[in-house]
Amino acid sequence: LDECANNPCGKLAVCRNTPGSFECLCPHDYRGDPYIECLLEGKDRIECSNDLSCPSNEECISSSQNINQCVCQRGYVRDTVTESCRDVNECSESKKSSPCGTNAFCMNIDGGYTCHCPDGFTGNAYSMCYPDIIECNDDKQCPGNTACINDIQYGVHCGCKDPYVREGDYCIMTSRNCSDANPCPQNQECMLTSSGFGFCICPKGFTLEANGFCRDINECTEMQEFNLCGSNSECINLPGSYECLCRAGYTGIGKVGCDRIVQHCRSNVDCGQNYHCRNGSCQCSPPFIFDGQSCRHPCDWIQCGQNAECILEDKEPRCQCKPGCTGNPNEVCHDINECTSMLPLDPNGPCGAN
Numbered sequence: 001l002d003e004c005a006n007n008p009c010g011k012l013a014v015c016r017n018t019p020g021s022f023e024c025l026c027p028h029d030y031r032g033d034p035y036i037e038c039l040l041e042g043k044d045r046i047e048c049s050n051d052l053s054c055p056s057n058e059e060c061i062s063s064s065q066n067i068n069q070c071v072c073q074r075g076y077v078r079d080t081v082t083e084s085c086r087d088v089n090e091c092s093e094s095k096k097s098s099p100c101g102t103n104a105f106c107m108n109i110d111g112g113y114t115c116h117c118p119d120g121f122t123g124n125a126y127s128m129c130y131p132d133i134i135e136c137n138d139d140k141q142c143p144g145n146t147a148c149i150n151d152i153q154y155g156v157h158c159g160c161k162d163p164y165v166r167e168g169d170y171c172i173m174t175s176r177n178c179s180d181a182n183p184c185p186q187n188q189e190c191m192l193t194s195s196g197f198g199f200c201i202c203p204k205g206f207t208l209e210a211n212g213f214c215r216d217i218n219e220c221t222e223m224q225e226f227n228l229c230g231s232n233s234e235c236i237n238l239p240g241s242y243e244c245l246c247r248a249g250y251t252g253i254g255k256v257g258c259d260r261i262v263q264h265c266r267s268n269v270d271c272g273q274n275y276h277c278r279n280g281s282c283q284c285s286p287p288f289i290f291d292g293q294s295c296r297h298p299c300d301w302i303q304c305g306q307n308a309e310c311i312l313e314d315k316e317p318r319c320q321c322k323p324g325c326t327g328n329p330n331e332v333c334h335d336i337n338e339c340t341s342m343l344p345l346d347p348n349g350p351c352g353a354n
Contacts, residue, residue, distance in 0.1 A: 011037040014061050014071050025061075026078075027069035057085035057111075075111030087111060089204050092189070103129040103165070107217065108204045109226065118208075120166055131166055134158040144169030187214040187240075205240030216240060230257030248293045260290070287312055307333035 004015035009024035013034035016023050024034035032038045047068055048060035054070035062068050072078055072085035079086045090099050090113040091106035100106045100115035104125040107114045115125035123129045134141075135157055136148040142158035146166060149159045160171035178190035184200035202214035209215045219228060219242040220235035229235045229244035233254040236243050244254025252258035263282040265271050271282035274295035284295035299310035304319035308329035311320055321333035 010035050013038045014069055016061060016071070016074070018074075025071045027071055055084065057087075073111060087204075089113075091204070092201055101125055101127040101129060103131070105208055107207060109219075109223070118166075120169065131157075131159065145171050147171070185213055187216070203240060205238075205242075229254055232258040232260075249290075287315060305329055305331040305333060307335070 002017050003022035004017045007015065008022060009015045010033060012027070012030060013024045014027055016025060026032055026034045026038035030038040048054050048070050049068055054060050057073055057076045058070040059073045060068050061071050075088055075090075076085040077088050078084070087108070087110050089108045091108045098104075098106050099113060101124060103121055104115045104117055107116060117123055117125045117129035121129035121131050131154070133154055134143070134146075135155075136142050137156075139147050142148055146158045146160060146169060148156065149161060150156045151159070160166045164171040178184045178200050184190045187202070187206050188200040189203045190200055202208050205217055205219070206214040207217050216237075216239050217223075218237045220237045228242065230253065232250045232252075233244045233246050236245055246252055246254055246258035249261055250258035251261050263271065263275075264280055265277040265282050266280075268275075268277050271277050274285055274288045274297075275282040276285045277283075284290050287298055288295035289298055290296075298312065298317040302310045302317045302319065304310050305328060307325045307327075308319045308321050310317050312318075319329035321327055321329045324336055325333035326336050327333040
């Protein structure tokens with residue numbers, strides 16, 4: 001069902017259909033309540049099309065007036081200071097305490113978030129994580145610093161007493177009372193309440209460890225299910241974040257994709273070694289191949305055997321024994337004894353005919 005078909009949003013607002021619902025947004029350079037009315041702040045409206053793209057983290061949506069306008073992508077919100085669309089930290093900015101299920105941990109990512117069941121728990125992280133029940137008779141039978149407790153829900157098992165919660169084999173305090181005078185431990189943020197007190201959370205780019213402290217997430221190695229960077233770029237981990245850098249010889253936006261840097265020329269003199277000028281740009285001279293940084297000979301990728309060398313044959317690299325040697329050029333070539341190799345074969349010798 002497309003709820004946007006009935007124009008449920010306020011004046012000048014843009015409706016975006018979502019699974020089972022809809023949301024109203026004020027376009028770029030508009031402010032106000034999108035469910036009532038969006039007001040232009042005295043600036044030119046940014047329109048968009050297939051040939052006219054929106055700014056970073058924005059998308060082109062058609063309004064009820066059939067005008068294509070730029071709005072923040074899902075998971076982003078317009079910053080009142082920079083006026084650009086910034087990532088929403090659903091883990092800390094959610095209207096409810098956490099967008100994840102009971103006992104689950106929230107991890108913010110660009111434009112969204114993921115939920116994970118902690119060690120020692122199983123289930124659906126977006127609804128509820130259930131602890132792996134370890135039955136016990138006393139504390140000595142429990143792992144880590146967990147204790148043998150008895151509660152109505154799980155009976156006698158290894159668990160944690162309030163206000164601690166279980167994280168794998170350990171009991172940790174996920175929320176410490178904090179204030180301006182009582183700050184959180186390192187790598188944690190204090191979410192203040194109206195009373196001036198609050199609770200500590202892991203900021204964006206950090207995750208809660210079993211010892212109760214927040215650890216930097218190495219997005220480049222721990223988030224393999226996502227394509228964090230674009231083509232021809234590499235991921236660099238930073239404290240609480242990451243960045244995508246274009247490889248040497250490429251330029252562009254690392255998170256989107258990088259293109260090869262084109263060196264313009266008028267003649268071969270303008271180009272470097274192993275390059276030649278063609279159609280106004282420096283390109284690799286045959287048989288050299290561009291490897292992302294420079295023009296390299298195809299034999300640079302071939303490892304030949306001892307006393308062998310790489311040559312090009314029909315534009316394909318292959319190994320051959322050096323002059324004066326014979327054998328398998330991919331493994332080892334042996335020296336030819338020219339003093340005896342041309343003598344007649346001794347029929348009574350070891351290599352003679354039987």
